[in-house]
Structure formats: structure tokens, C-alpha cells
Amino acid sequence: MPRLVSHPDEVKIVSRRFGLGAEKIDRYIELGGYESARKCLAQGPDWIINELKASSLRGRGGAGFPTGMKWSFVPKQSAKPKYVLVNGDESEPGTCKDHLIFLHDPHAVIEGAIIAGLAIGAKVGFIYLRGEYRYLLEIMEKAVADAYAKGFLGKNIFGSDTEFQIITQTGAGAYEVGEESALMESLEGKRGVPRIKPPFPAVVGLYGGPTVINNAETIATVPYVIEMGGAAFAAVGSPKNGGTRLFSISGHVERPGVYELPMGYNLKKMIYEVAGGVRSGRKLKAVVPGGSSTPVLLPEEIETLGMDFDQVGKAGSMLGSAGVVVLDDQTCIVEFALRTISFYQHESCGWCIPCREGTDWLKKSLTRFHAGFGVAKDIDNIKYLAENMLGRTFCPLGDAAAMPTLGFVNKFRKEFEDHLDGKPCPFAKHVELAVV
Amino acid sequence: MSPNNTSTETMTLFSPQLAARLDALVEKYPLRRSALVPMLLYAQDEVGYLSDAVVAEVAWRIGITELEVRNVATYYSMLRFKPAGKYNVQVCTNISCMLRGGYELYERFQEELGIGHKGVTPDGVFSLEEVECIGACCWAPAIQVNYEFLDELNPDQVPGILADYRAKAAAEERSSHA
Numbered sequence: 001m002p003r004l005v006s007h008p009d010e011v012k013i014v015s016r017r018f019g020l021g022a023e024k025i026d027r028y029i030e031l032g033g034y035e036s037a038r039k040c041l042a043q044g045p046d047w048i049i050n051e052l053k054a055s056s057l058r059g060r061g062g063a064g065f066p067t068g069m070k071w072s073f074v075p076k077q078s079a080k081p082k083y084v085l086v087n088g089d090e091s092e093p094g095t096c097k098d099h100l101i102f103l104h105d106p107h108a109v110i111e112g113a114i115i116a117g118l119a120i121g122a123k124v125g126f127i128y129l130r131g132e133y134r135y136l137l138e139i140m141e142k143a144v145a146d147a148y149a150k151g152f153l154g155k156n157i158f159g160s161d162t163e164f165q166i167i168t169q170t171g172a173g174a175y176e177v178g179e180e181s182a183l184m185e186s187l188e189g190k191r192g193v194p195r196i197k198p199p200f201p202a203v204v205g206l207y208g209g210p211t212v213i214n215n216a217e218t219i220a221t222v223p224y225v226i227e228m229g230g231a232a233f234a235a236v237g238s239p240k241n242g243g244t245r246l247f248s249i250s251g252h253v254e255r256p257g258v259y260e261l262p263m264g265y266n267l268k269k270m271i272y273e274v275a276g277g278v279r280s281g282r283k284l285k286a287v288v289p290g291g292s293s294t295p296v297l298l299p300e301e302i303e304t305l306g307m308d309f310d311q312v313g314k315a316g317s318m319l320g321s322a323g324v325v326v327l328d329d330q331t332c333i334v335e336f337a338l339r340t341i342s343f344y345q346h347e348s349c350g351w352c353i354p355c356r357e358g359t360d361w362l363k364k365s366l367t368r369f370h371a372g373f374g375v376a377k378d379i380d381n382i383k384y385l386a387e388n389m390l391g392r393t394f395c396p397l398g399d400a401a402a403m404p405t406l407g408f409v410n411k412f413r414k415e416f417e418d419h420l421d422g423k424p425c426p427f428a429k430h431v432e433l434a435v436v
Numbered sequence: 437m438s439p440n441n442t443s444t445e446t447m448t449l450f451s452p453q454l455a456a457r458l459d460a461l462v463e464k465y466p467l468r469r470s471a472l473v474p475m476l477l478y479a480q481d482e483v484g485y486l487s488d489a490v491v492a493e494v495a496w497r498i499g500i501t502e503l504e505v506r507n508v509a510t511y512y513s514m515l516r517f518k519p520a521g522k523y524n525v526q527v528c529t530n531i532s533c534m535l536r537g538g539y540e541l542y543e544r545f546q547e548e549l550g551i552g553h554k555g556v557t558p559d560g561v562f563s564l565e566e567v568e569c570i571g572a573c574c575w576a577p578a579i580q581v582n583y584e585f586l587d588e589l590n591p592d593q594v595p596g597i598l599a600d601y602r603a604k605a606a607a608e609e610r611s612s613h614a
Contacts, residue, residue: 002575002587081466093530093569124466131477131514132570134583167464172477173514175568189472189498191511207466250532250573257574292531292569323573325531339534343568349511 002100005257007274011236011244013224014217015260018104023139025146028107036226037114038158048119052222054230056242060097061087061178061215062291062320063396064309067222071212073202074120080209084116084125085187085201088140088216089171089178091130092291093343094323097246097258098216102129102136105220106143110166112219114157115226117164120212124165127216128183131172141168175347179395180213182349193351194395217246238264241308245322249275252282252328264306271302271326282328286411290320292340293400295407296327317407332427333415337408338366344401355398358389362405372422379416383409449493454482458497472498476509485519513568521556521563523601525549526580529566532573537590541577542566544591548598561605562598 004019012018022028040048052068059065074082086109090098101109113125127144129137144166147153155163169187171177177186181195184206205211221243225233234242241263247270250256254276261270267289271277278284284299289307295317297305305315312319327336345359365382368374386402386409393399409416419425448455457478462471475497479490486509495502509515527545529538546552549562556563572578575587581601589597 002572002585090571091569094532094573095569096571096573096575099571130571131512132580132583135585169470170474170477172473172512174512186473187470188467189469189508191508248574250576251535256576288531323532325535325573327535331535336531336534339529339531343530346568 002096002103003257004100005255005259007259009265009269009274010260011262012260013228013233013236013244014105014108014221014246015100015258016224017108018100020104022105022107023103023143025107025143025150028105032227033107033223034111034152034158036223037111037118037152040115040118040226041158041160041162045119045121048115048226051226051230052119055225055233056237056240057218057221057225057233058241058309059215060217060221060245060321062092062293062318064319067214067218070202070214071116071119073200074210074212075203076121078121078210080207081124082120082122082209083206083211084113084120084122085180085183085206085211085213086113086125086127086216086219087178087180087183087213088127088129088133088136089174089183090133090216090321091175091178091347092293092321092323093340094248094250094288094291094325095321096248096250097322099133099136100246100258101216101220102133102140106140107147108220108223109140109216110143110147110153112222113166114152114164115222116212116214116219118162120210122212123163124167126167126169126187126206128169128171128177128187130177131170134170137168137170144168174349175343176349176395176397179397182395183213184211191349193349194397196394236262238262238306238308238311240310245307245319247307248321248323249326250323251326252279252331253277253326254279261307263308264311267297267302267305267307267324270307270324275324275326278326278328280328282330284326285329285331286327286333288323288325288327288404290318291323292325292343293396293404294318294320295403296333296411298411318403330427332370332425333408333412334366334370334419334425335427337405338363338370340404340408341366341401344397348397348401352392352394352398354389354392355401358385358398359401361385362401366405369416369419370425372419372425374416374420376417376420379409379413447493449489450479450482454478462497469498469500472500472505472508473512476505476512476515480515485516487517519556519560520565522561522605523581524563524565526565526567526570528568528570528572528576528578528580530569530573532569533577536576538577540591541579541589541594544594545598548594561602 057067177192182192186192201211345363348359350356386405389398389402495505527542578587
């Protein structure tokens with residue numbers, strides 16, 4: 001069972017009901033649950049979207065797109081049915097926050113989906129969980145059945161004449177399906193390859209209908225935004241970055257865990273105070289701030305860095321999925337870079353060439369490099385390959401593979417050079433990584 | 437060839453419970469085909485893998501060709517076309533697990549079981565797989581045995597974990613003969 005953590009600096013909004021038995025519907029209601037949905041039903045779509053806009057809530061999946069604005073793009077009139085899609089395909093290495101939401105607060109996901117449905121005028125919502133999360137899917141399915149039994153879902157939600165149905169869905173193992181259009185393909189019973197955009201999902205999405213797709217954390221946050229009021233939620237975070245974020249802190253720290261901290265919280269403090277510092281009194285070597293696809297940061301870059309979309313972007317990386325991975329001074333960056341690219345090579349769907357070939361050649365180059373058979377020009381070749389993937393693929397997976405690779409090579413060039421000409425790696429315990 | 441013309445009770449490969457579940461599954465969505473990925477996974481859970489017969493029945497249930505089923509199934513890493521062990525041990529070695537000893541754990545499983553990536557023990561009790569991130573990064577290193585998560589492990593726990601599952605397999609074997 002995943003361990004829950006706490007720290008005095010946490011501001012518990014989304015995680016407020018964690019560990020309190022709120023997966024049971026009566027307990028969720030006792031703790032104030034489903035009041036936000038009732039309120040939204042009374043207030044109507046324009047009011048909901050305005051509250052969301054006022055909240056500065058931005059997408060928790062990684063792109064950070066303002067949620068209220070995303071919802072406002074859905075056409076009011078549509079010949080085809082509209083859909084709400086909750087993306088619970090959580091697969092970005094370093095990220096395990098949705099795991100806890102499904103485990104402890106499944107009704108917040110349902111309530112958020114109802115509110116999204118009211119906002120855009122959808123009658124059906126889908127909650128898609130990655131296949132590995134079977135026990136969480138069972139929790140989610142029980143919660144959905146309980147919500148139907150109470151009349152919160154169905155033809156007449158909360159006794160009104162408004163309809164909202166929820167359908168749960170399991171994946172079967174695919175990182176790529178976390179990309180919004182690939183997820184829609186998967187839900188339509190196909191291979192999870194991305195669609196070309198435009199048209200964007202808000203106009204042509206699932207089954208060709210206008211679709212709002214949000215990360216599970218974003219959706220689970222919505223009822224809390226409504227409860228607090230958009231302005232109060234915005235005030236918790238930093239400018240243009242409303243509220244809190246569930247930070248998954250992992251790797252070489254004393255107290256790894258999922259901590260809910262205000263947007264803009266200092267990264268150095270997050271590592272040294274919240275997560276208890278680097279393990280065994282070692283020194284910090286680097287930190288991956290937002291899941292494995294985000295470029296690595298050096299210790300001197302995190303001193304005054306506030307963890308929100310804009311500040312991390314300005315520092316040359318991304319807040320992404322807020323998976324903070326901490327590396328101590330005994331970590332081999334070449335090995336770490338190789339493990340990262342191996343993942344993207346494994347997950348590339350092969351649909352477009354720069355990603356399929358790029359990830360494969362990067363993996364081959366880094367494997368050779370790490371084994372001590374690299375030559376000097378390999379370093380620039382790696383950079384050349386990665387740079388030519390950027391922006392040239394259907395979906396962000398190509399960028400997700402190229403960006404961290406460039407970060408490792410640019411910031412740790414010396415360590416790459418130290419691996420040249422048959423020199424053994426000073427840190428790695430493994431000569432060659434297994435092919436996954 | 438319409439599913440309605442044939443009694444599923446006489447046709448199906450699956451247990452009555454699973455057959456009933458799959459009958460309901462195709463009715464759940466605006467389009468029947470949306471049931472494909474879950475149907476494959478649920479069928480695999482019962483049969484152990486996607487045999488030719490499973491592919492054929494799923495194709496018939498959805499109303500698409502077997503080739504289309506295979507085309508989709510090959511995309512998803514959890515779906516397999518060969519049997520795995522009764523307990524499929526999936527060890528995550530992705531970055532967060534790697535930093536906290538995921539490879540040491542994986543090596544210990546290899547030693548104890550005497551098999552490598554995607555191997556199956558001769559008695560069919562265990563199979564082993566090195567897998568990508570399973571979403572347990574803050575509780576690393578983590579593994580999944582079938583769908584069960586085990587987290588914050590160290591290699592010395594491996595023999596005990598395997599003994600527990602071996603005992604479970606033996607108990608099930610006894611009760612199925614009783």
C-alpha cells in the first residue's frame with residue numbers, strides 16, 4: 001500500500017481527503033463531497049467556466065494549458081454528442097500522484113467529471129486508467145456504481161432533468177496513450193497512435209464529437225476549486241499558476257512521497273526540507289523537475305527556483321507532471337540518460353519517423369557510449385539527432401525523448417567525455433543495461 | 437455469424453462469468469469496438485494469453501476481423517501471445533526505481549528464479565519481466581505480481597516474496613484437486 005506522507009508546509013486541498021476513507025461515498029459526502037456538483041448544476045455553464053478561469057487552474061498532465069480556457073473552446077452547439085475524457089493513463093516516469101487520487105479520492109474524479117460535463121454540455125464522461133492500475137480501476141468502478149445508486153449519475157442527476165453518464169475504461173500498457181489523441185484512438189478500440197492536429201479535440205475528438213480531455217489530477221481539483229471559489233484557489237499559488245500541485249518526489253531523498261505544495265514553492269526547499277534532503281548525507285548532483293521528459297537542472301539552478309509552469313520554463317526546463325526526481329553525486333549521468341532514452345525508445349509508437357528512428361539511434365549511441373566504446377564525435381551526433389527530433393513529430397513523445405537527452409549532454413558534457421575511449425564509468429554498477 | 441444467432445454458452449471459450457461480463461461490456465459504449473482493448477485484457481486474465489482461439493472469439497464478439505484484433509493487440513505491452521507464469525513478476529527498472537536499487541532487485545529475481553526477461557519457470561508458477569514505470573515512483577523500488585503492487589523492496593526480501601506466492605500456488609493446486 002503506497003505510504004502517505006505529510007509536511008507542515010503542505011497546503012492540503014486536493015489531498016485533503018487522502019487517508020480519511022473518502023473512497024466510500026457516504027464518507028465523501030460527510031466530508032462535503034458532491035456539494036460542488038450541486039452548486040454547478042444550479043449556477044450553469046458560464047458561471048462554472050468563469051470560476052475556472054478565475055482560479056488560474058492549469059492542466060496537471062504536463063502542458064499546463066488553462067483549464068477554463070480549454071473548456072470554453074468547446075462549441076456550444078454540436079450535431080455530434082460531446083464528451084468528457086479523464087486521462088488517468090499516468091505513465092510519465094517519476095509520477096505517481098494520480099495513483100493516490102484513485103486510491104483515496106475516486107469520488108473527486110467523478111464529481112470533477114460531472115462539473116466538466118455541465119460546463120461543456122456533455123452527457124457522457126469516460127475515465128481511462130492505465131492497465132497496470134487494475135486495483136485502482138476496481139475502486140473507481142465501485143465509486144461510479146455508488147454514485148449511480150445515489151442518483152448523482154444517470155438520466156436525472158441530483159433529481160434534475162440533466163443527464164450525465166460515466167464509463168470507466170482500462171488501458172493495456174502504453175505510455176503513448178497518455179497523449180490526448182492517442183488516448184481517444186485507444187478508447188475507440190485501435191492502436192494508440194496520435195492524430196494530426198488541427199482539428200483539436202475540443203472540436204473533433206472522441207467518436208468525432210467535441211471532447212474535453214483533462215488529466216485526472218486536473219479533474220479531481222475542479223470540485224475543490226468550486227468549493228473554495230476560483231479567486232481563493234488562485235491566491236494559494238503564484239501569478240497565473242493557481243492553487244497547489246501534487247509533487248511526486250522520488251529518487252535519492254530521505255523521505256520520498258507525494259506532497260501537496262503551493263504552486264511556486266521553492267525547489268531547493270522542496271528537496272532539502274520537505275523531502276528530508278539528499279539520502280545518506282550525500283551531495284545533490286542534479287534534479288529532473290517534472291517527470292522524465294523534462295530537462296535536468298543543476299544544483300545552482302534551483303536556489304531561487306519556484307515550481308510553477310512559468311518559472312521552470314524560464315529556467316530552461318518544464319514543470320511537466322511535477323515528478324521531481326533527485327539524483328545524488330554517485331549517479332552516472334550517462335547511465336541515467338541511457339535509461340531515460342531506453343524508455344522512450346520502448347514507448348515510441350513508430351507512427352512518425354523522427355521519433356521512431358531518433359529514439360532508436362539515441363539509444364544505440366548512448367548504449368555504446370555507456371559501454372565505453374564511444375568516440376568524441378558521438379557527443380555532437382547525439383545532440384544533432386535530438387535537435388532534429390524537436391518539433392518534427394505528430395505528438396510530444398519525440399520532444400519528450402529529445403529534450404532530456406539534450407539537457408544531459410549540454411549540462412554534463414564533461415561526464416560524457418570522461419566515458420570516451422574505453423574509460424570505465426566511475427559510478428555505474430552495470431556495464432550494459434538490459435534491453436527492455 | 438451474428439453473435440445473437442449463436443448461444444454464447446455453447447460457443448464460448450470463457451467461463452460463464454467472463455462470457456456474461458463480455459456480453460455486457462460491448463453494450464457499454466457508444467461504439468461496440470471500444471470494448472476491444474478491455475476485452476482482450478480480461479480474456480487474457482482468464483486464459484493466460486491471447487491464443488488463436490481467444491483472438492477468434494474476440495473478433496467475433498466485436499464484429500471485426502482477426503487481423504484487426506492482432507493489429508491492435510500487438511500495440512499494448514501488457515497483452516501477450518504466449519503463456520506467462522501463474523504469477524507474472526514485473527520489476528520496474530525505470531529511473532526512480534533504478535536510483536533506489538531496481539536493477540539489484542531485478543538481478544536477484546533472475547538469480548532466484550533462474551530465468552531472464554519474459555522467461556517462465558519450468559513448473560509454470562512464475563514468469564519474470566523487466567517493465568517500464570508502473571506509477572509507484574515514490575515507493576521505489578516497486579514491482580507488480582500480476583496486478584498486485586509490492587513497494588519499497590530490497591533484494592533480501594525476494595526469497596520470501598517468492599516463497600509466499602509458491603505456497604499460494606500450492607494451496608490452490610490442492611484445493612482444485614480436492
